[in-house]
Amino acid sequence: MLISTTGFVYAAEGSVVLDVVPPPRTLAEAMAARGHDEGRDFNEILFETGVSMGPVEVRIEVLPAEPAEDTTVDWEDAWEDFDFELPAGTVNLYGPTMGDVLNIGTIEQPSVYRFRVQANGRSRMRDLVATEAVESYLVQAWVVNHRTGKNVS
Secondary structure (H helix, E strand, C coil): CCCCEEEEEEEEEEEEEEEEEEECCCHHHHEEEHHCCCCCEEEEEEEECCCCCCEEEEEEEECCCCCCCCCCCCCCEEEEEEEEEECCCEEEECCCCCCCHHHHHHHEECEEEEEEEEECCCCCCCCCEECCCCCCCEEEEEEEECCCCCCCC
């Protein structure tokens, strides 16, 4: 299950990646799967940042159902809902080339999650290298029971 958390991620190449590391397998499972491991890895860009490289603040909210839009903050940018079919494993956010990993939980059974991303500060240091966080993101996620065809990976 994904968990709500807040932290900093070091964006790189103008993006932040959502990654699922599969759980360890027994030797028998690994031998049985030899040559058939397509689909065991999941690594997708969750969102593009304004900065080329540097820390960004990320708040993850894991919700039981689709939330109403957050009107407590005037968000400058928003990406509408998109779906990812996430396999079992440990789920992390990080920049694609370096930086700290923000763990956002473990998925026991493959599930389709819908994500909504809202952002502030993306235009402050467009395509530059930041040394402190100038961008903040709210990432909302919830399980959906069926595929909607919205960018399912």
